[in-house]
Structure formats: structure tokens, C-alpha cells
Amino acid sequence: MEDSGVIKNTMVVIPRENSPIVKKLKNAKETKRVIRKYAEELSDENTSIRTSVIYTEGLFDLYGTLKKADIENLHKNKDGSIEFTVVDYYDFEYLNTQSTDKLKTKAANYINNKAFYQQSAKKLKPYVIYIPVKIPKEEADEILIKPR
Numbered sequence: 001m002e003d004s005g006v007i008k009n010t011m012v013v014i015p016r017e018n019s020p021i022v023k024k025l026k027n028a029k030e031t032k033r034v035i036r037k038y039a040e041e042l043s044d045e046n047t048s049i050r051t052s053v054i055y056t057e058g059l060f061d062l063y064g065t066l067k068k069a070d071i072e073n074l075h076k077n078k079d080g081s082i083e084f085t086v087v088d089y090y091d092f093e094y095l096n097t098q099s100t101d102k103l104k105t106k107a108a109n110y111i112n113n114k115a116f117y118q119q120s121a122k123k124l125k126p127y128v129i130y131i132p133v134k135i136p137k138e139e140a141d142e143i144l145i146k147p148r
Contacts, residue, residue: 012129012130017134036144042074042075049084052069052071053070069088070086084133088131090129
């Protein structure tokens with residue numbers, strides 16, 4: 001990131017509202033956990049929350065795309081729906097994941113670590129995943145009333 005706060009030579013990826021990853025994010029246990037954690041603050045319509053989350057669904061991340069991400073502008077609308085944006089600066093960290101499925105784990109580590117080395121050598125062009133999510137009132141109410 002440059003001093004200006006702008007990442008140079010970066011592509012931005014924004015999935016469509018009905019894409020599989022948006023559907024997965026709406027239903028992810030980590031998303032629901034964050035919404036429940038901030039339930040009291042969300043009752044105030046003037047509140048906007050920013051927090052971080054680690055998605056762990058699947059082998060080692062959500063839908064093969066997200067692991068550590070930020071949830072920005074988490075808020076409740078007047079109609080009772082909940083909106084937020086998931087932002088991930090698709091940056092790679094070295095992985096040495098262990099799992100019972102050794103072949104899949106080894107393959108996932110290999111692919112990730114190749115990207116990590118390319119990123120370290122400045123050969124991999126960075127990009128940002130920017131995912132707007134809106135959870136309708138009925139679904140939001142269901143998330144908020146379930147026990148933590």
C-alpha cells in the first residue's frame with residue numbers, strides 16, 4: 001500500500017449479488033457469529049461496524065477464496081435488513097496446513113505457497129475482493145434470535 005492509502009496496480013473483483021460466494025457468505029457460520037456479536041449495536045440504525053473475520057469453511061477457507069477478511073459498514077437498515085461489505089486484500093501467507101485428507105491438503109498448500117512466493121517476488125499482481133452483502137429482514141431476524 002502506498003502512503004496515499006491507494007494500492008497501485010490493483011484489480012478489484014466484485015461478485016454479483018446472486019453469485020455463489022455471496023450466498024455462502026450470507027449463510028457462513030462466521031458471518032452469523034459476527035452479526036450476533038454486534039446485535040445490540042445493530043439495533044441503533046446510526047451504527048456502522050467494522051471488524052475482521054476468519055472464514056474457515058471448507059479445507060482452509062470459504063469457497064476457496066476468503067480466509068482473513070474485513071467486514072465493513074455492517075449496519076441494519078430501516079426495513080430490518082442487514083448489509084455489509086466483505087473486503088479481502090487477497091494476500092497470501094505461507095501455509096503448512098495439516099489435515100486428515102493429506103492429498104488435498106498437500107495440493108492446497110502447494111498452490112497457495114506458489115502464489116505466496118510469486119507475491120513475495122512481486123510477480124503476482126495484487127487484487128481486492130469487494131463483496132457487498134444484503135441479508136433480508138426475515139433472514140436477519142432469524143440470525144439475531146438464534147443463541148450465540
